Structures are given as structure tokens and as C-alpha cells.
Amino acid sequence: MSDFIIETSQLTKSFKGHPALRGLDLRVPVGSIFGFLGRNGAGKTTTIKTLMGLLRSDSGSALVFGISVQDEKRSVDIRRRIGFVTEDKELYPYMTVEQIIRFTRPFFPKWRDDLERRYLRMFELPPAKKIPDLSKGTRSKLMLLLAIARGAELLILDEPTDGLDPAATEDVLRELVAVAASEGTTMFFSSHQLGEVETIADQIAIIDQGKTIVAGSLDDLKARYQRITVVFGELAQAPARWVEGVESVREEGRMVSILASNNVEAIVEQARSIPGAAVERFPVTLKEIFLEHVRSN
Amino acid sequence: MLWYKGWLETRFRLVLVLVVVALLILTQSNGSAKADVRGVIFIAGMSVWLQCIFLAAAGIVTQQSLQAAKGLHGSTLFTLTLPVSRFRLLAVRAGLGWLEMAGGIGTICCLLWFLFPVIRSSATPQEMAQFAAVLMVCGSAFYCITVLLATVLDDLWRVWGSLLCYGALGWLANKIPAPAAVNLFQAMSDRSPLLTHRMPWTAMAFALGLAAALFFAALKVVQIREY
Numbered sequence: 001m002s003d004f005i006i007e008t009s010q011l012t013k014s015f016k017g018h019p020a021l022r023g024l025d026l027r028v029p030v031g032s033i034f035g036f037l038g039r040n041g042a043g044k045t046t047t048i049k050t051l052m053g054l055l056r057s058d059s060g061s062a063l064v065f066g067i068s069v070q071d072e073k074r075s076v077d078i079r080r081r082i083g084f085v086t087e088d089k090e091l092y093p094y095m096t097v098e099q100i101i102r103f104t105r106p107f108f109p110k111w112r113d114d115l116e117r118r119y120l121r122m123f124e125l126p127p128a129k130k131i132p133d134l135s136k137g138t139r140s141k142l143m144l145l146l147a148i149a150r151g152a153e154l155l156i157l158d159e160p161t162d163g164l165d166p167a168a169t170e171d172v173l174r175e176l177v178a179v180a181a182s183e184g185t186t187m188f189f190s191s192h193q194l195g196e197v198e199t200i201a202d203q204i205a206i207i208d209q210g211k212t213i214v215a216g217s218l219d220d221l222k223a224r225y226q227r228i229t230v231v232f233g234e235l236a237q238a239p240a241r242w243v244e245g246v247e248s249v250r251e252e253g254r255m256v257s258i259l260a261s262n263n264v265e266a267i268v269e270q271a272r273s274i275p276g277a278a279v280e281r282f283p284v285t286l287k288e289i290f291l292e293h294v295r296s297n
Numbered sequence: 298m299l300w301y302k303g304w305l306e307t308r309f310r311l312v313l314v315l316v317v318v319a320l321l322i323l324t325q326s327n328g329s330a331k332a333d334v335r336g337v338i339f340i341a342g343m344s345v346w347l348q349c350i351f352l353a354a355a356g357i358v359t360q361q362s363l364q365a366a367k368g369l370h371g372s373t374l375f376t377l378t379l380p381v382s383r384f385r386l387l388a389v390r391a392g393l394g395w396l397e398m399a400g401g402i403g404t405i406c407c408l409l410w411f412l413f414p415v416i417r418s419s420a421t422p423q424e425m426a427q428f429a430a431v432l433m434v435c436g437s438a439f440y441c442i443t444v445l446l447a448t449v450l451d452d453l454w455r456v457w458g459s460l461l462c463y464g465a466l467g468w469l470a471n472k473i474p475a476p477a478a479v480n481l482f483q484a485m486s487d488r489s490p491l492l493t494h495r496m497p498w499t500a501m502a503f504a505l506g507l508a509a510a511l512f513f514a515a516l517k518v519v520q521i522r523e524y
Contacts, residue, residue, distance in 0.1 A: 052378050054524045072382075072520070080380035090372045094305050103298045107379050 002066050005030045005154055005186045006051060011060035012210075013046055020046040022210035023060065028188050028203070033180050035201035035218070036190040039294050043210040044190045045087065048158055052084060064154070080108065083147030087158040087190075089139045091131045097142060098127035101149075110151030115179075119145040122171070136163035144172060148179055155179075157189035161196060169193075173200050198286040208294045218286065225284045228258040228267055233276025243270050247292055259284065259292050299381065299389040311397050315404060318344045322405065326412040334420070337413045338486050341428070344405045345436045345485070346463060348398055349443050374524070383519045391444045391512060398440055399433045406432070420491050427490040431497060435481045438504040439463070441511035448518040479503040 006028035013021040021043050028034045038044045049055045050062055053075045062069045064078050091100055101120075105111045120127070123141035134142065140163050147155055160176070161169045177200050180187050191197050197204065198218070205215040214221065225247075232238065232254045242249065245263030249256060260267050264281070271279045325340050376386065406429040410416055416425065443459055450458045470482045477483060484500035487493075 049524070054374070054377060056523060076380045076382055079378055082378075084378045086374045086378075088374075091375060092302065092305075092372050095302075099305070103302055104379075106298050107381065 002063075003029055006062075006064055006188060008047070008050075008062045009060055011047070011050065011062055012058045013043075013050065013055060014058055020210055021050070021057070021060075024207065024210060025212050026205055026215070028186065031180070031184055031186055032203045033177065033187045033201050034189070035197035035204040036188060036207070037194070037197065037204060037290055038190075038207040042207050042294075044207065045158065046210075047207070048156060048190065051156065052082070053079065081153045083150050083152035083155045083185075085140075085143045085147050085155075085157045085160050087162070089136060089143050089163065091139065091142065093130070093132045096128055096130050097125050097134070100131065100142070101127075101146065104146050104150070108150035108152075112149050112151045115151075116145065116149040119148065119175075122175070137165060137168055140164055141168070141172070144175075148175075151183075153185060155185055155187045155189070157187065159191055160189055161191070161193060169196065176200060194285075194287045194290055204286070206290055206293055213293050214289065221289060222283060222286070224262055225289055226260050226264045227282040227284050227288065228260055228264070228271060229280050229282070230256045230258070230271045230274070231278045232256070232274065236274050236276045239270065239274070243267055248296065259288065299386065300393060303390060303393040307393065307397065311401075314348055314397075315401055318347055318401065318405060319408060321347070322408050322412065334415055334491055335486070337409055337416055338428075338489060338491060341405060341409055341432060342482075342485050345398075345402060345432055346439070348401050349436070349439050349459070349463070377524055384516055387444075387448075387512075387516055387519050391441070391515070394444070395437065395440055398436060402429055402432045402436065416491070420494075424490045424494060427496055431489055431501065432485055434501045435485050435504045437508040438481055438511070439466075441508040441515070442466075445511045445515040445518070448515045448522075481507075 004027045006026060008024050008026040011021050011024040011026075012019065024043065024047060026047070036044055036047070046055065050057055051064055051069055053069050053072075056070060065081060067074050067078055069075065069078065092103075095103065101116060105116075119125070119141070123138070123145060125138065125142055125145065131139065131142070140160065144157075144160060147157070155176075157176075161172055164172060173196060176187060176189075179185050189197075189201075201218050203216065204218050204221070205212050207213065230238070238249075238251065238256050242258065243263060243266045245260050245267055247259045247261045249258050251257075258267060258271075268279055268281065271277055321344065322340060377383075406425055410422070410425050420428075442462060446458050446462060447455055467482075470480075474480060474483075477488065478497075478499040480488075481500055481504055484497035484504070488495075488497045488500070490496055
């Protein structure tokens with residue numbers, strides 16, 4: 001049994017000659033909360049649709065639960081073990097909340113009545129209300145209930161907190177973490193809200209132009225990256241060339257801001273060797289790491 | 298539950314289709330004293346055609362179509378990501394539509410029986426039931442044309458495509474009549490039990506084979522489609 005619940009290798013996909021995925025490599029560890037990040041058009045939705053069997057890759061492989069997503073006969077088994085929340089949160093307009101729960105339940109033998117009751121109550125979902133009459137935020141919560149209550153081993157969530165107010169977002173994120181911890185569910189979610197990802201994810205991947213550009217443990221990435229600011233004295237100048245490990249340098253008058261991805265101590269030492277320079281180190285946020293990589297890509 | 302979902306989607310449209318067809322028959326029945334059996338059969342045949350077109354127009358076959366239309370409706374995404382094969386999704390959708398068409402045909406035949414005395418005087422109830430069965434079986438081939446068209450045409454072209462197709466078929470049937478044994482138009486009219494007092498078994502078998510082939514083609518389209 002693999003340690004990875006999702007594995008893609010050199011996944012490529014084009015639409016009418018336009019490449020959406022260009023050899024995507026991805027590994028999602030079992031039991032992780034995995035943040036899948038990228039700009040608009042980076043290939044996130046294409047990746048998710050490929051994993052769900054809605055698209056066929058041009059080349060490469062994609063395994064979910066060790067099963068190829070191209071295996072049509074077994075693709076039903078894959079989907080029986082996945083809870084999926086779509087980006088647009090659209091559901092059947094002719095059903096009520098109660099009807100769609102009753103409709104969805106029989107497809108999943110591991111359906112959890114206790115989680116259904118819990119989230120009906122917690123999310124304050126009105127059973128008799130028609131789905132089109134629900135706000136976008138409430139529909140998001142309903143979709144989360146439908147995904148979580150099916151007892152899935154893997155949750156694939158596309159912008160799960162889209163449309164939610166801050167308080168509801170807080171509740172949802174807390175519940176997602178609780179589900180991951182108590183049920184051992186792996187969570188693979190795509191989001192533009194980097195702050196939220198930073199709050200709950202333990203693994204991330206950043207993709208851009210259809211390729212993975214950064215992947216790994218979020219803690220390791222944040223430990224590896226540091227921001228170093230150097231304020232120069234009147235006669236001092238920045239070195240012509242910095243030692244290895246500098247991702248980017250931004251100059252603002254007499255101050256230089258350096259984003260370092262490794263070899264931090266050597267960079268700091270080089271900065272301190274400049275006469276009259278004041279050097280400080282700061283931790284970086286996920287947003288800074290994200291912006292740095294997508295801009296430089 | 299797929300049947301339940303399909304029924305929720307289509308029940309009001311089914312009622313609308315039946316009301317329109319019933320009104321058509323009722324307006325024709327005003328001249329029922331002058332109607333002959335062939336005229337009644339023509340009305341029945343037209344009603345079946347109208348049902349197929351309305352089914353396409355109302356999206357009964359493909360409400361939340363299994364086709365890769367631009368601007369795919371999000372709830373279709375929800376359906377496609379359920380642990381159900383595309384075969385089952387299509388089979389349930391098409392099966393429900395066929396049952397609704399069959400129910401419509403049964404209703405039409407009952408209306409014809411009660412509204413047109415010429416039918417009651419020239420045919421037995423059993424022959425009327427046989428005529429209904431012929432319409433259902435032969436109508437299946439035309440219905441499956443609708444199913445196939447719905448998997449390849451988007452919302453805008455679904456109705457017009459169906460209309461064009463049926464029009465072309467009707468024109469072809471006049472210009473190049475198929476052999477009598479497999480002529481579905483004749484089986485539903487001149488060679489129907491109401492006139493010949495015999496079942497057109499060969500034509501019915503041909504219709505079932507054609508319907509199966511069209512459904513299989515629709516299935517292949519759905520299975521290879523990307524969404």
C-alpha cells in the first residue's frame with residue numbers, strides 16, 4: 001500500500017492545442033491536509049477534474065488509492081471513496097436540502113448518519129428549503145455536509161470556503177481539521193485564500209503553467225525560507241553578487257530585501273560583512289513564498 | 298435514487314407534453330364523426346412524433362445533459378462525480394424518458410379509443426392495445442434518435458437538430474420507402490393492427506435492434522466525452 005493517496009507522474013493535458021498541464025508531478029501523502037495552490041489558469045481545476053475521471057490526460061499517469069483514474073471499470077470505486085466539493089457549489093435546483101441528502105446517501109455505503117446530523121445542526125441547514133433559495137455560503141456548507149458525511153477516505157475540495165463569511169469560514173476550517181484528525185481523512189483542497197491554507201495545511205504544492213514548482217511540508221518550506229533585510233550605511237554598497245540561496249533581491253533606496261530559500265546563514269554572514277550594514281531576519285508567510293515563485297516562473 | 302431524481306426533474310414537463318398532445322387530439326376529435334381509422338392512426342403517429350420532439354425540447358432525455366456543453370451546469374458535475382457509471386446514468390435517463398413516452402402513448406391510445414367511435418367499431422380493445430404496443434416499440438427507434446442527438450448536440454441545437462432529423466427521416470421515407478417488412482412508418486400506420494389485425498413483428502424486431510444500436514452509439518459518445 002502506497003504512502004500516497006494521490007500520485008501523478010508527468011501528467012499532460014491540452015485543450016485545442018493549448019497546454020493546461022505540462023508534466024505535472026504530484027504526491028499527496030495519506031492522512032495529510034494538502035493545499036493545492038496556483039494562479040488562475042495554472043491548471044488546478046484541470047488536475048482535479050482529471051483525478052475525478054472527468055478528463056483524460058494526454059500522457060502521464062494519475063493514481064488515486066493506487067488505482068489509475070483511466071481505469072473506467074474501477075473509477076466508480078474511486079469515486080465511492082471520495083468526497084468532492086465543486087468550485088461553483090451548484091446542486092439540483094428542484095430539490096430541497098432534505099431531498100438531496102436522501103438522494104446522495106444510498107450511493108455511499110459508509111454514509112455517516114452521525115456526521116449528517118451534526119453538520120445539519122452546526123451549519124444550520126434548513127431541511128425543507130429549496131436549494132436555489134439558499135445563499136451561496138449555505139450551499140457551500142451543504143456541499144461540505146454531502147462530502148464529509150459520505151465517510152470518504154479522501155476529500156477533494158475546490159475552494160471550500162468560497163462565499164462564507166469569516167465566522168463560518170472559521171467553523172468550516174475547524175471542522176475540516178477535526179475530520180482529518182478524528183477520521184484519518186486525507187484532504188486535498190484548492191484555494192486562493194492563502195491565509196486559510198496556511199492555517200490548516202501541513203503539505204502544499206504550488207503549480208504554475210501546468211507544472212509543480214514547489215511542493216512539500218509547509219513547516220519545512222517556511223523554515224527553509226527567510227526574509228533578510230539589509231540596511232546600508234552611507235558609504236556602503238550591496239555586493240555585486242550574493243552567495244547561493246538567494247531567490248530574489250528587492251532594493252528600496254538604502255535597504256535591500258532578500259528572500260532566501262536556503263544557505264541562510266551564509267547570506268546573513270555576507271550581509272554582515274558589509275561595513276555599516278544592519279541585518280535583520282524575518283520568517284516568511286506562505287503568501288510571500290507563493291508570490292515569489294509564481295512571479296519568477 | 299437516480300430514477301427518483303429523474304422523476305423530480307421531468308414530472309412537470311411530462312404533464313405539459315401530455316396536455317399539449319391531449320389538446321391536439323381533442324381538437325381533432327371535434328370532427329370525429331367524419332374520421333376514419335387511417336385518420337385516427339395519423340393523429341396517433343403525429344402525437345408520438347410530437348412527444349419525441351417535446352421530450353427533446355423539454356430536455357427530458359438530457360435534463361442536466363450528459364454532454365460536454367459549454368458552460369456545463371455545476372449540478373451535472375455533482376452527478377458525474379457520484380460513484381455511478383456513465384452507462385447507468387444514461388440508461389436511467391433514457392429509460393425514464395422511454396417510460397414517460399410509453400405512458401404518453403398509452404394515454405393517447407386511451408383518448409383515441411374513447412373519443413373516436415370509428416375505432417371502437419372497427420377494432421377490438423385487444424387490437425387497440427396491440428396498436429399501442431406497436432407505437433411504443435417502433436417509437437423506441439425514433440426516441441433513441443433523440444437520445445443520441447442529445448448526447449452530441451448542445452442545448453441550442455438539441456431541438457432544431459431533432460426537428461431537422463425527423464423532417465429528413467419523413468422526407469426520406471416518402472422518397473425512398475424502406476422494404477415493407479422493416480418500414481417503421483408503415484408498421485405504425487398502414488400495417489398497424491388497427492388496419493391489418495396483425496402484429497408487424499418483423500418491423501418491431503427491426504425497431505428494437507435499431508433502438509439498441511442508437512442507444513449503444515449514445516453510450517459510446519457519453520463514455521468518451523470529457524466534461
